[in-house]
Amino acid sequence: MYLQCRKCSRKILQAMGTLVVRCDRCGYSMRTVDCPVCRYALVGMEVPDGSPVHVTVFSDVLEELVPDCKNLSDGEVEETLLMENVTITYDSNTCIVLKPVAAK
Numbered sequence: 250m251y252l253q254c255r256k257c258s259r260k261i262l263q264a265m266g267t268l269v270v271r272c273d274r275c276g277y278s279m280r281t282v283d284c285p286v287c288r289y290a291l292v293g294m295e296v297p298d299g300s301p302v303h304v305t306v307f308s309d310v311l312e313e314l315v316p317d318c319k320n321l322s323d324g325e326v327e328e329t330l331l332m333e334n335v336t337i338t339y340d341s342n343t344c345i346v347l348k349p350v351a352a353k
Contacts, residue, residue, distance in 0.1 A: 252284040260287075288318065290330060292346075294337075304339050306330075306346045313349050 252261040254272040261284060263270045271278045290306045311318055315329045336350040 250286055250288050252281065253287045255279055255283060255285070288326070290326065292330060302339075302344065304337070304344045304346050310337075310346045310348060 252263075252265055252270060253259070254261055254275060254277055256277040256279075257272060257275040259272060259274040261270050262273050265281065268281055269278060270281050270284065287308045288311055289308065290311060291303060292306055293301055293303050296302050306314065311326070314333070314335060315321065315326050318326050318329075321329070337346050338348050338350055339346045
């Protein structure tokens with residue numbers, strides 16, 4: 250989980266335990282409680298030729314893959330991701346999942 254800048258939507262690199270954070274990207278300062286909290290998952294998968302690929306699943310796609318993931322613990326999200334077979338579309342340059350295609 251990480252805090253997201255309200256102005257530029259980038260990840261806040263400062264610790265979550267402070268009252269005020271400053272975005273390293275755009276310089277915007279804000280109260281920590283006003284920052285959206287985002288989740289992501291790093292997942293190892295196999296592509297059709299059998300070779301492994303490691304991809305990043307950000308909040309928007311994670312919510313499609315794991316319904317109600319905001320109310321689940323990290324362990325419950327991991328379990329759901331590992332137990333489901335899904336087909337995804339990802340950017341081969343950035344290894345970021347763009348969208349789930351279908352459950353198998």
